[in-house]
Amino acid sequence: MRSKNAGIRDVAKAAQVSTASVSRALNSPESVRPELRARIDAAIRDLSYIPDAAARALSSRRTRTIGAIIPTVDNAMFARGIEALQSYLSLQGYLLLLATSGYDPEVEFRQVQNMVSRGIDGLILRGDVHTDALRRLLASQRIPFANVGVYHPDKPYASVGANNELAAWRACRYLIELGHSKIGMVAAVSANNDRAMLRVAGVRRAVEETGLALRPEWCLEVPYHLDDAREAARTLLCLKDRPTALVCGNDVIAYGVMLEAERRGLNLPQDLSVIGFDDLEWSRHLRPSLTTMHVPTDEVWTRAGEYLVKTLAGRPTALHHEVDVSLVVRESTSPPKASAPITQSIG
Structure with a gap:
């Protein structure tokens, strides 16, 4: 029977790699060769290994969690965008934390407070109508964020969307x-x-x-x-x-x-x-x-996710991206x- 307490060393042994390689595959999957990552993923599945999120957060100062706040779930466009974002983040080893604001900036701010208290690494917001308190909070905590659905190349923070x-x-x-x-x-x-x-x-x-x-x-x-x-x-x-x-x-x-x-x-x-x-x-x-x-809703949300993942990894990325809207x-x-x-x- 498989052990209920399989650890990172067990995964490394099963995949015939070092524990450092397993750690890289978990924390920075894009830095590991696809074939090596596939072996490690297979070993993780076979051993039912569950990484210790708290331990990973302590060692890397990252929770690998991205927050997203949308106005409502009662909109097919938001649902489609969130699905595309979650699919991308999952491939990058990130978890998506979702909340709604009801188009109320004060509610949005409280949701951001809740997410920050839970250790999100980055945040995606809908539009560019936010409270000053929210902007100050993200700046003080050094949490990168991107506004989706809008394109504001004149602003000092990221935007991904249409004109x-x-x-x-x-x-x-x-x-x-x-x-x-x-x-x-x-x-x-x-x-x-x-x-x-x-x-x-x-x-x-x-x-x-x-x-x-x-x-x-x-x-x-x-x-x-x-x-x-x-x-x-x-x-x-x-x-x-x-x-x-x-x-x-x-x-x-x-x-x-x-x-x-x-x-x-x-x-x-x-x-x-x-x-x-x-x-x-x-x-x-x-x-x-x-x-x-x-x-192109899928592109908007996926590119916002890419911006955060690259920013958190210290890799260069464009601050703004305009998507084409066609008749x-x-x-x-x-x-x-x-x-x-x-x-x-x-x-």
């Missing part, structure tokens, strides 16, 4: 190029959400460049919920003078808008064009399928009816 203002501008420009001049927006709540705020700014800039304006009654903010998105759509679609196209803060909001439009008997995209943001899996399966801005044209957008070509039948 949200430019991406939203591109989405709105596409609708303008289709011939739409009556464009509205159902945005996410912008309070403590710089990504949502920047997307509104991008749409506003695109509209104003055409000599128009983003009319206040055509721009509504809602939480990331289908019910709230449907309520916003109901408000807009009941207006006597309503938009012919809507830019949505994310795909979930777009789903709600499309559901409400369908319920009211509108034909999409002939009566209303809808464009989303994120490119969730469901977006290509809807009927009509959703035109949206594709955000995915599907069935939910078309020229407005007034711009449609007139055809005549010849009898």
Whole structure:
């Protein structure tokens, strides 16, 4: 029977390596040759060896734990990003510690305090709306962190994400190029959400460049919920003078808008064009399928993890990384009816 108290020497003996090699494989897996690491991993599995995390932390002053705080788990984009991050960190021998903030900077700060007390080595935060106390805490404890979902090359701390203002501008420009001049927006709540705020700014800039304006009654903010998105759509679609196209803060909001439009008997995209943001899996399966801005979520979170792992290892790495956001044209957008070509039948 396998020993319940297998130690590092047992692993070294089984893998026919030194204890130093086992230690390196556990603490800095990237520094060990793949074939050697595979032998050590096999010995660890065969012996059911569990490293003593407390002892490792004392010897290396590292817990090999990365914290991540997201606004909510009720968002498919966050779930997808966390899954990609965890997969990457696991390969690097790191544990992911997750918490939520509910878009509240004070709650986020308390969660950071809890994580720091548990010895995290690095931290990933969503966006760049944080309290000064949080920044001071991370600086005093010398804990590296990265903001994901935003790209701020002018800031002295790491960011990995898209230029949200430019991406939203591109989405709105596409609708303008289709011939739409009556464009509205159902945005996410912008309070403590710089990504949502920047997307509104991008749409506003695109509209104003055409000599128009983003009319206040055509721009509504809602939480990331289908019910709230449907309520916003109901408000807009009941207006006597309503938009012919809507830019949505994310795909979930777009789903709600499309559901409400369908319920009211509108034909999409002939009566209303809808464009989303994120490119969730469901977006290509809807009927009509959703035109949206594709955000490489997996890349964003994985690169944030890479930044922290390299920084903690003392290896050079870029402080900022901008990901490309691309327009995915599907069935939910078309020229407005007034711009449609007139055809005549010849009898």
